Amino acid sequence: MKIPQLLSAAAAVIVSILSSYSSLAAEAIVGRASVVDGDTIEIRSQRIRLHGVDAPESWQLCGDGDGGSYRCGREAAIALERFLAASRPARCKIIERDRYGRFVATCFRADGREINRWLVANGNAVDWEKYSGGHYADVQEAARSKGVGIWRGKFQLPCEARAAHTRREPSC
Template sequence: MRRWALAGGGALAALCGVLATAPGRTAARLPEGVAESGAVGLGPPPEAGGARVLRVVDGDTLVMRIGGRSRRVRLIGVDAPESWARHDCFGVEASRALRRLAPVGAEVRVVADREPYDHFGRRLLHVWTGNGRLVTADLVRSGFARTLVIPPNTRYAAVLGAAEAVARRAGAGLWGACR
């Protein structure tokens, strides 16, 4: 397993949006319009399909209806603290954050990367909210998840790495709350 965290300079970091921060921390302010544009201005690619959220399992796993079937989905490129098998620091907050981004019943857009399933049989997908925001980028930039890059699924690794660099510097979420 390989983990990337890009130290990223100002240009990449500035494209990552406004940060949610831990209590007592100041949010990073970015250029006007960046946060509203979604994750680095990236909406879902043209090949993205539709899905409906049925349940949020934890901060990086959902159950979705895709093509008429219920599927367990693991978000590509992130690792959120655990909240059910064990209780990691910031795990409950990560699960709540994913529930806010992808609430039950929400219509989302999804696209696969190079490997379709993980070793647990979960479908590996990139997920966008109904308004075109890359869910994993929002989770990482707000400090609810860490970047976890497992080749060959690296399509958005640079985006997530830059988001993590910004979150770390700002002490956002788990970066400020967990030691």
């Protein structure tokens, strides 16, 4: 094969790859969602990281406001499962894939309620401004003002807790 033919074939492959990534944003995954953790679900064997929100890790402890602590990540996952069960199936609008190969998406219940927004509004996750651009700041402030979920006591931001747990720099 001559060099011009190789370049042409390589260009075709690159165009094909770029086309598949740009069409990714228009795709949706629909089905019964199961909870992996407080900000990750699975639909039809596809892991989906909820865009722009960060929930506590399952092992993470948060203050309960009365001097005690509780596993806030576990509680966030349980609350998410209850919320999803109330109106199935879920529909997720794909934004991208993350470095772990998971889809990153904004997801909705069958009744149209946005799952990502609900998590933050109920204090089960924080607005991860680094990724959301502050999209959930309004509902986070409302949750903080009401003292719901993680806002009822002291807690470490999930990204900081992960960094401390793995002895890495925070990615907040």
